[in-house]
Amino acid sequence: MSEGRVVIIGGDAAGMSAAAKIRREQPERDILVLEKTAHTSYSACGMPYYIGGLVDDVDSLVARTPERFREKYAIDVRTGHEVTRIDAVAQRVEVRAGNGKIIYEPYDQLLIATGARPFCPDAPGAGAEGIFGLSTLSSGIRVKEFLAREKPQRAVVVGGGYIGLEMAEALVRQQVEVSLVQRGQQVMSTLDPDMGALVSQALRDIGVDLLLSEEFRAFEVNGGRVMAVITAQRRLPADIVILGMGVRPNAELAEAAGLELGAKNAIKVDGRMRTSTPNVWAAGDCVATVHRLTGQPVYIALGTVANKQGLVAGTNLCGRQAWFPGVVGTAVSKICEVEVARTGLQEKELQSLGCRYASATIETRTRAGYYPGSGPITVKLIGEQGSGRLLGAQIVGMEGAAKRIDIIATALTAAMTVGDLIDLDLSYAPPFSPVWDPVQTAARQLVKKL
Amino acid sequence: MSEGRVVIIGGDAAGMSAAAKIRREQPERDILVLEKTAHTSYSACGMPYYIGGLVDDVDSLVARTPERFREKYAIDVRTGHEVTRIDAVAQRVEVRAGNGKIIYEPYDQLLIATGARPFCPDAPGAGAEGIFGLSTLSSGIRVKEFLAREKPQRAVVVGGGYIGLEMAEALVRQQVEVSLVQRGQQVMSTLDPDMGALVSQALRDIGVDLLLSEEFRAFEVNGGRVMAVITAQRRLPADIVILGMGVRPNAELAEAAGLELGAKNAIKVDGRMRTSTPNVWAAGDCVATVHRLTGQPVYIALGTVANKQGLVAGTNLCGRQAWFPGVVGTAVSKICEVEVARTGLQEKELQSLGCRYASATIETRTRAGYYPGSGPITVKLIGEQGSGRLLGAQIVGMEGAAKRIDIIATALTAAMTVGDLIDLDLSYAPPFSPVWDPVQTAARQLVKKL
Numbered sequence: 001m002s003e004g005r006v007v008i009i010g011g012d013a014a015g016m017s018a019a020a021k022i023r024r025e026q027p028e029r030d031i032l033v034l035e036k037t038a039h040t041s042y043s044a045c046g047m048p049y050y051i052g053g054l055v056d057d058v059d060s061l062v063a064r065t066p067e068r069f070r071e072k073y074a075i076d077v078r079t080g081h082e083v084t085r086i087d088a089v090a091q092r093v094e095v096r097a098g099n100g101k102i103i104y105e106p107y108d109q110l111l112i113a114t115g116a117r118p119f120c121p122d123a124p125g126a127g128a129e130g131i132f133g134l135s136t137l138s139s140g141i142r143v144k145e146f147l148a149r150e151k152p153q154r155a156v157v158v159g160g161g162y163i164g165l166e167m168a169e170a171l172v173r174q175q176v177e178v179s180l181v182q183r184g185q186q187v188m189s190t191l192d193p194d195m196g197a198l199v200s201q202a203l204r205d206i207g208v209d210l211l212l213s214e215e216f217r218a219f220e221v222n223g224g225r226v227m228a229v230i231t232a233q234r235r236l237p238a239d240i241v242i243l244g245m246g247v248r249p250n251a252e253l254a255e256a257a258g259l260e261l262g263a264k265n266a267i268k269v270d271g272r273m274r275t276s277t278p279n280v281w282a283a284g285d286c287v288a289t290v291h292r293l294t295g296q297p298v299y300i301a302l303g304t305v306a307n308k309q310g311l312v313a314g315t316n317l318c319g320r321q322a323w324f325p326g327v328v329g330t331a332v333s334k335i336c337e338v339e340v341a342r343t344g345l346q347e348k349e350l351q352s353l354g355c356r357y358a359s360a361t362i363e364t365r366t367r368a369g370y371y372p373g374s375g376p377i378t379v380k381l382i383g384e385q386g387s388g389r390l391l392g393a394q395i396v397g398m399e400g401a402a403k404r405i406d407i408i409a410t411a412l413t414a415a416m417t418v419g420d421l422i423d424l425d426l427s428y429a430p431p432f433s434p435v436w437d438p439v440q441t442a443a444r445q446l447v448k449k450l
Numbered sequence: 451m452s453e454g455r456v457v458i459i460g461g462d463a464a465g466m467s468a469a470a471k472i473r474r475e476q477p478e479r480d481i482l483v484l485e486k487t488a489h490t491s492y493s494a495c496g497m498p499y500y501i502g503g504l505v506d507d508v509d510s511l512v513a514r515t516p517e518r519f520r521e522k523y524a525i526d527v528r529t530g531h532e533v534t535r536i537d538a539v540a541q542r543v544e545v546r547a548g549n550g551k552i553i554y555e556p557y558d559q560l561l562i563a564t565g566a567r568p569f570c571p572d573a574p575g576a577g578a579e580g581i582f583g584l585s586t587l588s589s590g591i592r593v594k595e596f597l598a599r600e601k602p603q604r605a606v607v608v609g610g611g612y613i614g615l616e617m618a619e620a621l622v623r624q625q626v627e628v629s630l631v632q633r634g635q636q637v638m639s640t641l642d643p644d645m646g647a648l649v650s651q652a653l654r655d656i657g658v659d660l661l662l663s664e665e666f667r668a669f670e671v672n673g674g675r676v677m678a679v680i681t682a683q684r685r686l687p688a689d690i691v692i693l694g695m696g697v698r699p700n701a702e703l704a705e706a707a708g709l710e711l712g713a714k715n716a717i718k719v720d721g722r723m724r725t726s727t728p729n730v731w732a733a734g735d736c737v738a739t740v741h742r743l744t745g746q747p748v749y750i751a752l753g754t755v756a757n758k759q760g761l762v763a764g765t766n767l768c769g770r771q772a773w774f775p776g777v778v779g780t781a782v783s784k785i786c787e788v789e790v791a792r793t794g795l796q797e798k799e800l801q802s803l804g805c806r807y808a809s810a811t812i813e814t815r816t817r818a819g820y821y822p823g824s825g826p827i828t829v830k831l832i833g834e835q836g837s838g839r840l841l842g843a844q845i846v847g848m849e850g851a852a853k854r855i856d857i858i859a860t861a862l863t864a865a866m867t868v869g870d871l872i873d874l875d876l877s878y879a880p881p882f883s884p885v886w887d888p889v890q891t892a893a894r895q896l897v898k899k900l
Contacts, residue, residue, distance in 0.1 A: 043818060045878075049881075326875075368493060370496055370507075371504070372504055372505075402882060403853055403877060403882055409875050410857050410861055416860075416863075425793070426754065427780045427781065427782035427793070427853060429783050429784060431789075432789075432852060435754055437856070
């Protein structure tokens, strides 16, 4: 695998991390990247901040342009090139080039890094103008342009996942009235309901009209343009609709080529990012990975994971050995001033695993109580009965709260117990923490229940 | 040890953590706390912020007052009571009560939590008015009163440890001209010189006249009052002098009673906080502890450690079993906007241990580069050649930088390798981090050298 032509489908996080790694190790290697859109290596996570006006220049979301890859890295990046078929027997891909022509590109090694797309319900009116999902940078630019051109007054966000919430904030910042429709009883279903309730409150506090336990039904369309969102309970007028119901892996090309799929119909890969088909690799939001705590397959579309998997794939494509060990389920977000983080397993997962667990939830301060800027922080910690093993954590709080989740992510990876957390030599000074860090205060409560 | 009278010498972090723990477990236990000053359970670490004017009310530095301990906890706390002798054979302490009378108090179990005091060089003029160390809350109040009354124009801070630096900032905030005299080539000797240089620059940036590689010699005194600090190079006029050369354990009572001493002449204890003498325990800034990486004795005076040791001592005094496992050397501070953190072993320690190590230092951003408030962060990571084991880290950077040290403190405790750090599932969203967390960016650099 360490010689011959590498073709990479997709020029964002995973694809370009791999391409750059290969180029660093193999200055002469023939690398072709085929990217459907006009952009490479952009921060998809940054789009809500661009749309909301916190970031002015869309170019600042681009880490490296196609030109830079061509000139500085000598990588043959072709934008506006959409791969339409993988022929894994002939080892070539069928490509619709920018000019509409169909061409064929042979490969010795193929890396599929096709990413994911927002889930769009198969509902009446779903194709109408004014309905947006966010995935590619182009999709973010389209939303920004729509806001500038159409000056929508009323927005409906369908779904309360991370992107839904971040977009709700972005639209509020743009003086749009926002309703958010969420099927579940709280937003952010990766949190337990009690912690999700804190986030729901944060959304209400910034003026979002939050409609919980409300089922989406259809889009009302007039003249090809969205007019309203219809739920089981009501009609919500909408000049713009944002899809925030999570993403689905772009695995159709892979499936059509006969590759095995895994969790959530994402592409199945091993720890080295090999697919079930020889000389075909995959990485990023289009693949399934493994949860380090349960050993079970899981689908998590995140930039951190995509970058790491791209690096692993690139390393292996150079003929070295690298493994992606999986995830522990870490995620973080911010709703205006409120920081939200989670890692590990949540209660509903533990129940479905039949795990005997206990949890403790504490509220304390982000800094020493007397220090300026100290704010509330709520930490929920979950541990296994009997073994005392740490299983997960969720944090909601003000500035400085969320990054504490990394302590737990590290401790989970090391299979620490809740008692081990108490013993950690964590940093303390009044501008940073109470003398017992909030995660340790939670551990002191939880350890009594285990 | 789980019955009979407990006498505790010292009413701050370690002493009162133990007392509170015992009371929670044993509502009827006879607990006597003898505290030399007028205060209990205060945040000594908060004093620079009180003196600097960031915290207005000195009472806010007090977590629990003596009255509260008496009333809510039914603990017999006697302030203004100084223990002058421990008779470990008769199991009693000699006490100078508030009224000057000498009394004797018997104990079944004794906990020594006498803390530490600022190191004061044995130099001419050391006893003069205007020279202050910071240890007890009373000492902080004295500095604040001196500033209000005497309105000093020029201050000299002798020594560039954490308290010296925090006090330099506090005095700058109070419009006092500050010179800081440091024997070494950089401030903060717990950092390697290259990282210490960044902190030196931060001090200069806030207007501190920083005199490095300059040896303190004497105080110039006139009429019992300090007039100047004399160094090997010059005379520095001073209306007020702050001692920032670290602290020494208050172990004299213990030593006189025949207890074994350990590192830096602090009281030697085992993991359960037992001293060498039966029924005598010790905890907090007066004891030596163990470094979890080297297994060697070490003396570290920090509020976090004192609180944990107090809890461990209290748990054992109730007849349960608890151990304090030692420290990994974590510390954090803030010089105006610049955050500083360290953990693990520094280069000079590794050299003296004969350890083959490599280090990598990277500069990146605290948040996604395009996100508002993103600032520079420098991370130095040290690992062992061959084994790849993580050995330590130092961080200097803007808001959000320092608390990342906790990831490393946790990873050190788990004996992770530098490669393990790269694989961690750390949290990422643009307001919190670049997509590769700075500690992982450093790990990616370091792993190439190991």
